[in-house]
Structures are given as structure tokens and as C-alpha cells.
Amino acid sequence: MQKPLIIHDPVHKTIILDEFEQMLLSTKHVQRLRHIQQLGLVDHVYPGANHTRFEHSIGTMHMASVIGQSLSLEDEDIRKIRLAGLLHDVGHSAFSHAVENVLKRNPLLQPVIEGKKFIKHEAFSKDIISRLLPQDNYIAQYVESEFGTDPFQFFDEISKIATGDAQSISKPYLAQIIAGDVDADRIDFLLRDSYHTGVSFGLIDVDQIIGSLIIKDENVVLGSSDGSSYGSDMALTAAESLLISRAHHYTAIIHNPKTQAARVMILYALEDALEHFKDASGVDIAKDEVVRFFTEYNDNELLNFIRSSASEKSCKLLDDLRDGRLYVPVARLSQKIIRPSTRMALSTIARHGVATKRLEARLTQEFGDVLVDLTVASGVPKSMRIAMDEEDGFFYDESALANGLVRAISRQLSLTAFSHPDVVTDKDSNAVLSELRKVVDDLSPRLLNFTREDQYLPIEGIILLFYAVHSLFTEEKPGYISIPRLRHITWLYRTIRELSGFPKLKNLFDYSFHERYGFPYCEKVFEDIQVLVAMGIVDEDLRYYEKDGRFRQSYEYVLTWEGVEYAGTLADAYRPEFEEMMSHLSMGRHSIKRDIVTIPSNRYVSKKRPTGVK
Numbered sequence: 001m002q003k004p005l006i007i008h009d010p011v012h013k014t015i016i017l018d019e020f021e022q023m024l025l026s027t028k029h030v031q032r033l034r035h036i037q038q039l040g041l042v043d044h045v046y047p048g049a050n051h052t053r054f055e056h057s058i059g060t061m062h063m064a065s066v067i068g069q070s071l072s073l074e075d076e077d078i079r080k081i082r083l084a085g086l087l088h089d090v091g092h093s094a095f096s097h098a099v100e101n102v103l104k105r106n107p108l109l110q111p112v113i114e115g116k117k118f119i120k121h122e123a124f125s126k127d128i129i130s131r132l133l134p135q136d137n138y139i140a141q142y143v144e145s146e147f148g149t150d151p152f153q154f155f156d157e158i159s160k161i162a163t164g165d166a167q168s169i170s171k172p173y174l175a176q177i178i179a180g181d182v183d184a185d186r187i188d189f190l191l192r193d194s195y196h197t198g199v200s201f202g203l204i205d206v207d208q209i210i211g212s213l214i215i216k217d218e219n220v221v222l223g224s225s226d227g228s229s230y231g232s233d234m235a236l237t238a239a240e241s242l243l244i245s246r247a248h249h250y251t252a253i254i255h256n257p258k259t260q261a262a263r264v265m266i267l268y269a270l271e272d273a274l275e276h277f278k279d280a281s282g283v284d285i286a287k288d289e290v291v292r293f294f295t296e297y298n299d300n301e302l303l304n305f306i307r308s309s310a311s312e313k314s315c316k317l318l319d320d321l322r323d324g325r326l327y328v329p330v331a332r333l334s335q336k337i338i339r340p341s342t343r344m345a346l347s348t349i350a351r352h353g354v355a356t357k358r359l360e361a362r363l364t365q366e367f368g369d370v371l372v373d374l375t376v377a378s379g380v381p382k383s384m385r386i387a388m389d390e391e392d393g394f395f396y397d398e399s400a401l402a403n404g405l406v407r408a409i410s411r412q413l414s415l416t417a418f419s420h421p422d423v424v425t426d427k428d429s430n431a432v433l434s435e436l437r438k439v440v441d442d443l444s445p446r447l448l449n450f451t452r453e454d455q456y457l458p459i460e461g462i463i464l465l466f467y468a469v470h471s472l473f474t475e476e477k478p479g480y481i482s483i484p485r486l487r488h489i490t491w492l493y494r495t496i497r498e499l500s501g502f503p504k505l506k507n508l509f510d511y512s513f514h515e516r517y518g519f520p521y522c523e524k525v526f527e528d529i530q531v532l533v534a535m536g537i538v539d540e541d542l543r544y545y546e547k548d549g550r551f552r553q554s555y556e557y558v559l560t561w562e563g564v565e566y567a568g569t570l571a572d573a574y575r576p577e578f579e580e581m582m583s584h585l586s587m588g589r590h591s592i593k594r595d596i597v598t599i600p601s602n603r604y605v606s607k608k609r610p611t612g613v614k
Contacts, residue, residue, distance in 0.1 A: 007058060011191050015062045020079075020142055021086060025058075027136070029090040029128050033057055035298030039193060040096035041262035042253055044326060046197035053089045056192055061085035063184035063206075067177050070210045071220075076147075077174060084161035084178050087133075088185060091124025093294045094302035098267050102274065103290065104353025109274060111287040122163040124294040129159035166219075167514070176220040181384035181395065182209060182239055190245045199252050204241050212238040216387050219516075222395060223387030235386060236399050243381060243405045250377045250412050261326040261418050264373040269317045270302070273310035280309075320420070327371055327418035331433040333440065335413045340536030340562035345444035347413055347535050348457060350376040355451040359443065363417065366439050367432065370417045377412035380530060382523035392517070397553060400542060410527075410534035415440065445569065452573060459528040460570050461508035461577070465495065466538060466559045467567035468581045472589055473596060481601045484594040485541065485558040489529065491593050492557075493520045495585075504580045529557070537563035558597065561605050 002019040009015050017025060024030060033054035042049045064085035068078040093099035103110050103119050111118050113127055134140050134151035143151040157169055164179025166172035178184055187206060194200060212235035214223040222239055224231020253259055278286040293302060307315055320326070335343055349355040360372040381402070384395040396402045417436060451457065466486075473484035486492065493513070497520045500509035513520040532538040541556045559567065571578045585592065 009055065009059060009062070011188070011195055012059055012062050015058060017058075017061075018079075020146065021061070021082065023139060023142060024083065024086060024133070027133070027139075029132070029295070030054070030057065030086065032296065032298055033089060033092070035300065036092060036094050037096070037299060038189065039197075039253065040098060041266060041321070042197070042256075042259055044262045044321075044324065045253075045256050045258045046199070048196045048198055049193070051192060051196045053092055056189055057086050057089050059188035059192055060088060060178070060184045063188050064177055066206075067184055067210050067213065071173075071177075071213060071215055077171065080158060080161060081174055081177050081184075084158050084174070085184050087129050087158065088125060088162040088178055089121070090128045091126070091294050092121045093124075094297045094299045095266055097121075098263060098270065099290070099293045099302075101267060101353065102270055105357040106271065106274070107354065108283055109278070109286055109290050111291045113291070118291075118294075121294060124291075126159040126163050126165075128295060129162060130156045172218050173215050173220045180220055181381035182213065182220075182222070182242055186242065186246070190242070190249060193249065193253065194245075197253070199248075204245050205238065208234065209238040209242055214387060216385075216392070219385065221385040221387050221392065232386065232388060236395070236402075239381075239384065239386075239395055240399055240401050240405070243402055246379070247405050247409050250409060254377065255375065255412060255414055257329045257332065257416060258326055260373045260375060260414070260416055261329065261371075262321060264371045264416075264418060265317045265321055265327060267373075268371055269306050269310055269314040272314040273306040273308075276311065277305075277309040325421055328421050328424045329416050330370065330419045330424055330429050331417045331436045333415040333433075333436060335411050335535070338413075338415075338437070339441070340560070341566045342441050342444055343413065344532075344535040344537050344566055345448055346374065346415060346440070347376055347531055348459060349444065349447060349451070350374045350413065351459075352451055352455075352457070354454070355447055358450065359447050362443055362447075363436070363439065367417060367436070369423065370419050372415070372417050374415045375413070377409045380406045380409050380527060382526050385517070391547075393552070397555070400553065403540075403542075403555070406530055407534050407540070410530045449573065456507040456510065458508060458510050458524075459531065460574070461499075461505070462492070462496065462525070462528055463532065463537060463563065463567050464508075464570055464574060464578050464581060465492070465499070466532075466557070466563065467571060468578065468585050469592060469594065470559045470564060470567075471582065472585060472592075473594065476601070479601055480598055481604050482596050482598040483558060483604065484592075485556050485597050487554075487556050487593045487595060489526075489555060489557070490519050492529065493522060493525060496522070496525055499581065499584065502580060502584070504577055508574065508577050532563070533557075536560060537566055556595070 002022060005017040005022050007015045007017065034052055036053045037043065038051050038053050038056050039049045061082045064081040065078055068081050100120060116123070118124060134155045140151040143149065143154045147154055160168045161175045161178055164175050166175035169175060176183065187209065190204060191206070212222050213220055214225060216223065222235040224235060274286060277289065297305070303318060306318060338346065349359055356374050359374060363372045364370055381395060385392045386395055386398050396406050417432065469484050469486065475482045496509050496511060497513045499505045500511065511522045511525050513522045515521070529538070533540045537560060539558045539560050541558070542553055543556055544553050
């Protein structure tokens with residue numbers, strides 16, 4: 001038997017790996033991660049941030065076992081989550097998420113493996129773990145002798161745990177420990193990124209966070225081990241601290257202009273290289289090469305691929321990156337200075353890669369020698385529950401702070417134009433910013449129209465649903481307007497699922513629901529509603545109510561005037577679908593749970609626009 005391997009880690013101190021973990025650690029799939037930086041090119045901003053996905057994977061494995069022991073899991077389950085933590089990033093591409101963005105923006109290059117289209121790194125990780133690792137004879141023999149099970153079945157379960165596929169395994173909490181709202185992966189990268197960048201956003205109380213987790217009904221939830229009210233309050237506090245760190249992580253790293261500059265430089269160079277490679281070798285060979293980005297290439301090998309295939313101009317981008325000559329922002333639009341309709345359009349475009357590429361290409365044509373980057377935040381908590389006396393609740397429903405942080409993260413959006421440092425002095429930043437705003441206001445809605453020709457945009461279906469309710473119940477009187485406010489988000493869930501059953505609406509409401517909480521729930525619907533609130537299309541109001549002797553909070557929703565105007569343009573674009581929606585809601589209008597709010601017209605309607613409601 002092989003001796004345990006002792007690793008001295010700067011974040012977690014001593015980490016010990018058993019024989020099987022060492023066997024997996026030695027595979028080429030895990031060893032590749034030694035040469036892929038955890039934060040891509042962030043070391044241009046924070047020089048110490050040159051840590052790798054290899055050490056993060058070991059740290060995630062360690063944190064998984066700490067959580068598992070705190071939850072008193074069986075030894076075999078702890079072994080499984082440790083393996084899943086170690087392997088969870090084996091399908092990650094070089095340079096962090098840059099290659100994923102290329103796939104989202106270039107559908108022709110999306111590879112297909114065993115009949116499935118691969119876009120995200122999780123799909124590659126699942127394939128490596130479930131299909132490739134069991135083909136190693138030594139690993140397969142160990143699994144058969146040690147675990148007494150078929151290697152392919154064993155690694156299929158590990159792959160689902162590693163990628164957070166909780167609903168496909170008998171013990172959902174195992175996957176939630178690795179990839180949930182409060183998980184081993186997130187805890188490690190916040191601690192590790194904070195340590196290596198020197199920024200204090202990752203200072204979280206790990207012991208308190210882990211101590212706030214319990215298992216209830218086969219799921220990891222927030223709660224108190226002794227069931228006390230104070231314990232539940234402290235569980236909320238612990239989870240809030242993690243979410244605060246996550247929000248600061250976005251601000252300090254993801255949305256740092258220098259980080260954006262480095263990211264957009266490598267993205268443009270890589271897209272150019274792939275376009276030349278595809279033209280020379282064909283689409284199928286290009287797709288095979290993309291697979292290698294996720295399964296074989298490290299950071300240096302990806303740079304070599306770009307240099308061997310890209311144009312001279314793109315190679316010059318790599319030279320500038322190497323020499324620390326990052327492009328400089330000449331104009332930056334954030335959510336704070338963009339009107340709500342444009343903000344909403346940009347948010348939708350940013351979540352659809354082809355539309356993003358079109359926008360950036362058009363802006364580059366308009367402004368000449370610039371690189372353009374459109375970035376939105378993601379990864380808000382969507383499913384974490386907190387255990388209470390009689391009835392569990394959502395983390396973001398029970399914590400006003402968490403709700404505000406979810407909205408703050410959803411709101412983070414930036415559109416930045418970068419120019420080479422040698423020519424930036426020739427540009428008038430104020431003039432570029434003014435022109436950028438003007439062009440984006442004009443271009444964004446037209447790009448969305450192009451996107452709608454290729455695919456339905458479900459978030460726009462939700463906007464139309466709000467608009468349909470608004471149209472049914474809104475009334476105007478001289479100087480006043482009465483508008484409907486939906487009382488419960490659960491009505492939205494139920495109605496969206498119901499409408500998805502209509503032939504005309506099934507693609508517009510392409511969401512997957514489950515009923516694990518006693519009502520139809522969809523994480524993506526929740527996330528999209530938070531985006532609408534963050535972008536100023538919908539207002540979210542907090543309301544307290546008493547139930548079973550306990551005061552709770554819930555959120556009510558009303559379309560803003562900007563939302564009314566924006567939705568009006570959508571109703572024209574989706575005329576058949578909107579009429580179908582209106583017909584159905586009209587028949588059941590009395591069952592729509594709403595309040596009617598009457599306010600002065602000048603408080604609701606934009607002063608720059610006529611007071612008539614569409």
C-alpha cells in the first residue's frame with residue numbers, strides 16, 4: 001500500500017491524500033491543471049495571482065472532506081466527494097473562461113462528443129471523469145477491488161457529484177457540497193484568490209459557514225444543529241458573509257478594467273486564430289482542436305496555437321500581453337449611466353454569445369482601432385434553503401441582505417472600449433463615451449431583433465408576462481394611474497410552467513421546473529427575474545407578513561414605466577405569442593393574485609415621455 005501523500009498548502013495548511021487520490025492526482029488530466037492559472041491573466045493586475053487550478057482542485061477536495069465530516073457523512077461518501085472535488089475542474093480550458101466564451105460566440109466551432117454538443121467546461125469534466133478515467137486499467141482495477149463496483153458506474157456517479165448534477169444521484173447533497181450555493185469549490189476559490197491577490201474580499205469565517213450547513217430531506221440547507229432560533233440567525237449571517245465576498249470578487253477581479261483588457265486581448269487573438277485554422281483545415285478538424293483546448297492544452301500551449309495560426313495583428317496582441325502593454329479603456333459604460341431599456345438590451349445580448357460578438361464587431365467598425373468587451377456577472381445563489389420551525393424558506397427570502405446582494409451581483413454590467421496605449425492619447429474620452437452611448441442606444445435593439453430571428457429569448461417571455469398583467473389591470477384617471485403589483489413570485493412560476501404547455505409559447509418559455517419545494521420552481525426563472533429587477537425593468541417590493549406566529553418576508557413585483565416601454569416593443573416583435581398570452585390570462589384574470597396601486601402619474605411615468613400607457 002502506498003504511503004499517504006502530505007501536501008503543505010498556504011491556505012489550508014496540511015492536506016493528506018490517500019493511495020487512490022494520489023493515483024488520480026498523477027493522471028495527465030489532473031496534472032494538466034498545474035499549468036492553467038486559476039484566474040487567467042489577472043496577474044497583470046495582481047502580480048501574486050499566479051496560482052493554478054491544480055492547487056485549487058486539491059483545496060476543493062480538502063474543503064469537501066471538511067464539510068462532509070461536519071455533516072457526519074459516511075466514510076465512503078466522504079471519499080466520493082473528495083474525489084469529486086479533486087476532479088471537478090479536469091475539463092477546464094486554458095486561460096480560465098476565455099475559450100468558453102469563444103464557443104458561445106461561434107456555434108460552428110462547438111464540438112459534439114457522442115451525440116452531445118459541448119459548450120461549458122462542466123460537460124468536458126463530466127466526460128473525462130465518466131468516460132476516460134475508467135479506461136485506465138490501474139484505476140479500473142482499484143475501483144473494482146476497493147469499492148466493489150463497476151468502474152464506469154462508479155465514475156459516472158463521481159462525474160455527477162463533481163459537476164453539481166444533484167438530481168441525477170440518490171444522494172443530492174453530495175453534489176451540492178461540491179457545486180451548490182454554499183460549496184467547497186466557492187469557499188476554496190474565495191480564500192485562495194484572496195490570499196494570492198492580496199485583496200481582503202475573501203476573509204470569510206469558514207468554520208461558521210460550514211457549521212451552518214445541515215442535511216434535510218436529502219439536501220444541504222442552512223440551519224442550526226440544535227434547532228434554535230439564534231442558530232438559524234447565525235446560519236444566515238454565515239451565508240451572507242460568503243455572498244458578500246462573492247460580490248466583492250466580481251468587483252475587484254472580474255470587472256477590473258485591466259482584467260477586462262487582458263481578457264479581451266486574448267479572446268480576440270484566439271478567435272482570429274481559430275478562424276484562420278478553420279479556413280485552412282476545415283470545420284471538423286477545428287472542432288477537434290477545440291476539444292483539445294479543454295482536455296490537453298495548458299496556457300502556454302494555447303498561446304502557441306494562437307501564434308501558429310493567427311494573423312500578424314493578433315500575434316501583436318500576444319506580444320503586448322507578454323510585455324505588459326495592456327490596452328487602455330477609452331470609454332466605459334456601466335449600469336449606472338445606461339438608461340434601463342439599453343441596460344436590459346445589453347444584459348440580454350451579453351448572455352447570448354453570437355449577439356455579443358455582433359455588438360462588439362459593430363462597435364469596433366464604428367470606432368476604429370479599439371477592442372470592445374461586454375461583461376455581466378453571473379452565479380447568484382438560486383436554490384439554497386434555510387431550515388425553520390414549520391416550513392423551510394429560501395435563503396434570499398429570509399435575508400434582506402442576501403436579496404440585495406443578489407440584485408447587486410445581477411446588476412453588474414460593463415461595456416468597455418479599449419485602445420492601444422500608444423494611440424490612446426489621441427482619443428477624446430468624453431467624446432468617445434458620448435458617441436458610444438449614442439451608438440449603443442441605437443444598435444442594441446436592432447441586434448436583439450437579429451437574435452430573435454435565430455432563437456427565442458425566454459427572459460423576454462417573462463417581460464411579456466408582466467406586460468400582459470399590466471395591460472389587463474392598468475387604469476388611468478386625471479393625474480393618477482392604477483397599476484397591478486403581483487403578490488407572489490410563485491404565481492409567476494406556476495403561470496410560466498402552464499404557458500410553456502401552449503404550442504405557440506413552449507419555446508418562449510423554455511424553462512425546466514421541479515416541485516421539490518412543494519410548488520413549481522425553476523432556478524433560471526428566479527435568476528432572470530433578478531436580472532429584470534437589477535436592470536430597472538421590474539420593481540421588487542419587500543413585504544412582511546405573519547404566518548404561524550412568525551413574521552416572514554416576501555417580495556412583490558410591478559412593471560416600471562421603463563419596463564412598460566421596453567415591453568411594448570417586445571409585444572410587437574412577439575405579436576402572435578403575446579396575443580396567445582393575453583387570451584389565456586384574460587380568461588383567468590380573477591385568479592391572478594395582485595394588488596392595485598394608485599399613484600400620481602408623474603411619479604410613475606417618465607417626465608420625458610407622454611403619460612398615456614401603451
